[in-house]
Amino acid sequence: MALAQQSSPHARHARSTSNVMLWVMLAALPGLLAQVIFFGWGNLINVVWCMALAIGAEAAMLRLRGRPVKFFLQDNTAAVTGFLLGLCLPPLVPFWVSATAVLAAIVLAKQLYGGTGSNPFNPAMVGYALVLISFPLAMTTNWAEPGLVWGTAPGIWETLKVIASGQQTAVDAYTMATPLDQYKHNISSRTAAEVLQHPTFGEGIARGWEWVNAGFLAGGLLLLWQRLITWHIPVSFLAGLAIMSLAFGSNPDQYAPVSMHLLAGGTMLGAFFIATDPVSAATSHQGKLIYGAGIGILIYLIRTWGAYPDAVAFAVLLMNFAVPFIDYYTPPRTYGHHKARRGLPRKGQG
Incomplete structure (x- = not known):
């Protein structure tokens, strides 16, 4: 048959x-x-x-x-x-x-x-x-x-x-x-207070964008509740982006603040719906943490010093390149072994 x-x-x-x-x-x-x-x-x-x-x-x-x-x-x-x-x-x-x-x-x-x-x-x-x-x-x-x-x-x-x-x-x-584009191209010649006067920012973080990100965050939490995705990629993704922003962008008169990175672009959509693609993402829990953190770090680097204001797509694709390498060095522990075997086998091992 x-x-x-x-x-x-x-x-x-x-x-x-x-x-x-x-x-x-x-x-x-x-x-x-x-x-x-x-x-x-x-x-x-x-x-x-x-x-x-x-x-x-x-x-x-x-x-x-x-x-x-x-x-x-x-x-x-x-x-x-x-x-x-x-x-x-x-x-x-x-x-x-x-x-x-x-x-x-x-x-x-x-x-x-x-x-x-x-x-x-x-x-x-x-x-x-x-x-x-x-x-x-x-x-x-x-x-x-x-x-x-x-x-x-x-x-x-x-x-x-x-x-x-x-x-x-x-x-x-x-x-x-977009708010990220507006902030990036104007902060070099103006203060943060002056840049935020633009209508795209409104009275909040970014007019309308924070609600869009809140909607995708709510949907992402639903996927977690249904156990359709695990927490490893979204959490490490957001943590990597937030840590980079806090480390290098503490002065809003030079770089976009962490709140804007998290709520003014495609961050939540990327963290819960795109980076978690089961085919192109890392597979082990440790690998997922590395994969998600790498995406978050790359997003910050491209947004801040690159030519593209959002950068989720490029960060995801770059880490897709790294997935075979990540999976090779972060295999899960197999049943009956105390530690996972990683890297190239030693001489005499199968």
């Missing part, structure tokens, strides 16, 4: 991969709701568009590879990739930019490596990084100004028109730089 073979991730309990992916999307809904409330309809439209395109691209690639389309689509991994890209991309980004990101994620980063469980890099972050490098203007000038809750953001039909046409001039009144 011929059996369908699948590679990792392998569940240890009754939950199927499809069920886990559904929970991931459910947990991300509070963050998506906050994006819609504070930044308009763009991210919701992007989520729907990216999910549909991701499922279609996955089906086409499976058919080209001679794999059972229905069987593999039911794991919902393609839908989650599209969902995450829709959350990450600017709300008013042209549709062809998001389409490029999705196709790169599904075709290049996932299917060309063998499909679910075989990709060494996070597919969503590959797609995001590709369009950020290839279309920097579209990816940095289409962040919506916080406004829907105050009645100043475009309506759903106007948002659809902007995304479909890609005409930036139609939405100049609705767009501005």
Whole structure:
């Protein structure tokens, strides 16, 4: 009898991969709701568009590879990739930019490596990084100004028109730089008090962004409660970023404060939904701590001294490179042994 073979991730309990992916999307809904409330309809439209395109691209690639389309689509991994890209991309980004990101994620980063469980890099972050490098203007000038809750953001039909046409001039009144970008490029010539007068910061840490991060934090805690992820990567991720910020950015007149690093960008989305990808992340508990801390440290370094104000995608991809090395030197202790065997075997050992 011929059996369908699948590679990792392998569940240890009754939950199927499809069920886990559904929970991931459910947990991300509070963050998506906050994006819609504070930044308009763009991210919701992007989520729907990216999910549909991701499922279609996955089906086409499976058919080209001679794999059972229905069987593999039911794991919902393609839908989650599209969902995450829709959350990450600017709300008013042209549709062809998001389409490029999705196709790169599904075709290049996932299917060309063998499909679910075989990709060494996070597919969503590959797609995001590709369009950020290839279309920097579209990816940095289409962040919506916080406004829907105050009645100043475009309506759903106007948002659809902007995304479909890609005409930036139609939405100049609705767009501005992200808080991290605004702070980074102005703090060199102004004081922190002067920089924070910009409307993007509002009366809190970053107008609307702190609520978006709170939504993703709540969803991440739901994933932890459901035991779909472990605490090791999110905690070490946030700790690495916070420690670096406290160590090097104690003076807000020089660098962004720790509160802005944690609540003004894609930090919580990255910590709980992206870095915890079971395929491209480290596997052992010790390895996860190293992996998560490395991402947090790299995010701070790139945000502070690099060219990109958020940097979650690049930090995750760089640590994806390091995962085989981390896993090799941090294997879990095997049953019957007091210590885990690490590194190269000594002479005479098998």
